[in-house]
Amino acid sequence: GENVEQHPSTLSVQEGDSAVIKCTYSDSASNYFPWYKQELGKGPQLIIDIRSNVGEKKDQRIAVTLNKTAKHFSLHITETQPEDSAVYFCAASQVGDNAGGTSYGKLTFGQGTILTVHP
Amino acid sequence: GAVVSQHPSWVICKSGTSVKIECRSLDFQATTMFWYRQFPKQSLMLMATSNEGSKATYEQGVEKDKFLINHASLTLSTLTVTSAHPEDSSFYICSARALTSAVNEQFFGPGTRLTVL
Numbered sequence: 001g002e003n004v005e006q007h008p009s010t011l012s013v014q015e016g017d018s019a020v021i022k023c024t025y026s027d028s029a030s031n032y033f034p035w036y037k038q039e040l041g042k043g044p045q046l047i048i049d050i051r052s053n054v055g056e057k058k059d060q061r062i063a064v065t066l067n068k069t070a071k072h073f074s075l076h077i078t079e080t081q082p083e084d085s086a087v088y089f090c091a092a093s094q095v096g097d098n099a100g101g102t103s104y105g106k107l108t109f110g111q112g113t114i115l116t117v118h119p
Numbered sequence: 120g121a122v123v124s125q126h127p128s129w130v131i132c133k134s135g136t137s138v139k140i141e142c143r144s145l146d147f148q149a150t151t152m153f154w155y156r157q158f159p160k161q162s163l164m165l166m167a168t169s170n171e172g173s174k175a176t177y178e179q180g181v182e183k184d185k186f187l188i189n190h191a192s193l194t195l196s197t198l199t200v201t202s203a204h205p206e207d208s209s210f211y212i213c214s215a216r217a218l219t220s221a222v223n224e225q226f227f228g229p230g231t232r233l234t235v236l
Contacts, residue, residue: 041230043125044163044227106168107225
């Protein structure tokens, strides 16, 4: 099955700095990579995702890059703010016409990164 | 749009009792719902995949007779923890995938904190 490794486990930055979180995956069939933000006591919220047919996607201060050959993808947050402090999870999944069977749609999560942005 | 609710948000029960957790998609229809368990300071672990009108598919190591899942409609799935024990104490989170989702975007509920005494 799929295995997702996420680093670092904790990340502390000053407000205004950039933060980068990296993930690697094992299954070359995975083609959908979402990132989630989880605040204490709440469910995860999707913040950005990328499919394997693109190498980069950006949404305001958040960007995700994907290297299919190396099987790794990264989350980049620029101009960090205290409200960005949370736990961030990467995930990998198989979607689309070529995906099927019991693995379809299942998200495999990384271990999580606790991001702390200091004012 | 795309709101998923869970009820209750927290529950405390005695060892040996059963607890039912509801997961509802409020403004969309979900063919598939997923149930996750999250222990403190750990990641989300998928327990089972629930498809409307059919039996749930459980992940390896998850006891299907202990964690009963029912997905009776396109907007409701329930997880019943039977004969709960303290080791079942955890944060249970559901997610729902929209019927029309061309990708795999899953919308997560706010979670249910279960404490078994």
